[in-house]
Amino acid sequence: LIPYLIIVPFGIIFSIAIFRIKTSEDLKITSFLVLTCNIWSIGYCLGIMSTGLLPKIIFSTIGYAGSVSISLFFLILSAKLAGFERLLRKEILIILALKPVADFLMNTVNNITGLAGGNFIINQNGALEIVHAKFYGIFFWIWLGFDGLLGIISVIFLFIVLAKGYRFFRKQVTA
Numbered sequence: 001l002i003p004y005l006i007i008v009p010f011g012i013i014f015s016i017a018i019f020r021i022k023t024s025e026d027l028k029i030t031s032f033l034v035l036t037c038n039i040w041s042i043g044y045c046l047g048i049m050s051t052g053l054l055p056k057i058i059f060s061t062i063g064y065a066g067s068v069s070i071s072l073f074f075l076i077l078s079a080k081l082a083g084f085e086r087l088l089r090k091e092i093l094i095i096l097a098l099k100p101v102a103d104f105l106m107n108t109v110n111n112i113t114g115l116a117g118g119n120f121i122i123n124q125n126g127a128l129e130i131v132h133a134k135f136y137g138i139f140f141w142i143w144l145g146f147d148g149l150l151g152i153i154s155v156i157f158l159f160i161v162l163a164k165g166y167r168f169f170r171k172q173v174t175a
Contacts, residue, residue: 004045011038026080033073039066061108068103071150072096078157082164099146106139115139 015035019028043063047056075096079087110116115137 004041008038008042008045011035012042026077029073029077029080033070033077036066036069036073039063040070041066061104064107065100065104068100068107071147071154072100075150075154075157078154078161082157082160084157096150099143103143106143110137113137116143 011034015031015038018031019035040063043059043061043066047059047063050056050059076088076093079085106113106116116139
């Protein structure tokens with residue numbers, strides 16, 4: 001945990017510095033991707049290190065806010081690198097941006113709705129008996145499918161980038 005807490009602030013400062021200076025769009029998207037990974041990491045670390053229930057809930061929510069955006073920025077970066085800018089129209093980006101917002105809201109109200117899942121724990125006095133059951137709600141499976149689809153599409157885009165690079169270098173060698 002300590003290496004995370006040492007490295008993550010540098011990553012956040014690096015991401016903000018890249019975003020503030022005039023750089024290319026690819027570098028700005030990469031800085032957003034690094035920033036969301038750092039937010040996820042810092043929320044995870046502080047959640048583990050805290051002892052009270054309320055800080056654990058707050059830090060896990062902060063970590064969740066970072067983790068739900070990673071697949072979106074990864075897709076945008078890989079689509080730009082593969083040359084599919086036409087897929088990144090404003091309308092599509094707005095629709096894709098609804099996913100992290102919906103995930104964050106659903107996680108926040110999950111204790112009320114139970115749509116994302118929950119835990120069931122029974123403690124008995126006397127003879128020590130603890131029953132723990134974890135279930136996943138319908139929103140969890142929708143999120144998992146959509147997030148998996150974004151990840152698969154991103155990896156396909158990266159394979160396209162690698163294939164184009166291989167052809168480029170092969171033409172260089174034969175020329």
